[in-house]
Amino acid sequence: MTKPTKRRRGPSLAEVAELAGVSISTVSKVANNSPDVAEQTRTKVAGILSEQRYVAPRQRRAGGPRIGLLVRSMRLPNTIEPLRGAMERAAVAGMPLEVLLYRPRPGWIDDLQAHGIRGLVAISSVLDAEEREQLAEAGIALVVVNPLGPPHVGHHSVGATDWAGGYAAADHLLGLGHRRFGVLRGDDRSMVSQSRASGNLAALTAADIEPESIMTEPGDFTFEAGLDAALRLLARPDRPTAICAASDFQALGVIEAARQLGLRVPDDVSAVGFDDLVLASMSSPPLTTVRQPLDQLGAVAVGMLTDLIAGVEPESHHLELATSLVVRSSTAAPSKVRKRI
Structure with a gap:
């Protein structure tokens, strides 16, 4: 009786290293997004990882797709609150989420694909048209929170009124x-x-x-x-x-x-x-x-992203959550006697 052939999940690091003509350690560094790799080598190896559909073992163990949250700075409150909402929604969905600081460089989208990122939530996106097109070609879904430009049909986003x-x-x-x-x-x-x-x-x-x-x-x-x-x-x-x-x-x-x-x-x-x-x-x-509702913006964006990854098209390409006025003590009727400077 013939023994069943064991199915493999993509190439090994050694096979990718042979194809790229580099060492196994170099491939490992690129696959794990380590910084100490020459840019030309990184781009070459990342391209082969993407072509061969390599997925790191730790991502295979995680089970299911991974999503990324792309931010420009971790110091802004307008980033922290959507991040909190996104993380809570991702946890409920059982979907691993990675926080990524946006640093434009050649091959960064290939790195996402090599790391098993299937979807991306971008806060106040700085992504240009070419980068959005590259994400689409890589099969990485994108949802933008508070887009800088007007919403476009075919691009998915979440904002407030x-x-x-x-x-x-x-x-x-x-x-x-x-x-x-x-x-x-x-x-x-x-x-x-x-x-x-x-x-x-x-x-x-x-x-x-x-x-x-x-x-x-x-x-x-x-x-x-x-x-x-x-x-x-x-x-x-x-x-x-x-x-x-x-x-x-x-x-x-x-x-x-x-x-x-x-x-x-x-x-x-x-x-x-x-x-x-x-x-x-x-x-x-x-x-x-x-x-x-900053935290809800992040949560809704992750919900939209999980639908896209599952092949379910959201009802609208752009969703707006309601704002509300909160009255405190910094407003009052104008004083009848204006103080002179």
């Missing part, structure tokens, strides 16, 4: 009686920033606020940008009585600018942020802000 949140922020201030406004924009390369500012301006326009009573300032989402912009606005003789910021960090910059100029929040100027980070409730005064 930024326009509606911006509208709610300005509408809240209008309801308090404010009629002179500052609008702090975020990074205008980001659709998130454009949508929030557009929502602010739509509410003000609907309330027939005169254009000269709306003072917009460019910038980015940082505390420093909010501080610089607010110092300029609050030094004007016709300074705004209320400021809509594109992020909580910017709004905290507004509070600091008021302090430096001898003004009080909300007595002399009201401030509204966006995100509802932990710092928002800890500031002085506590910050009125628009909450976006």
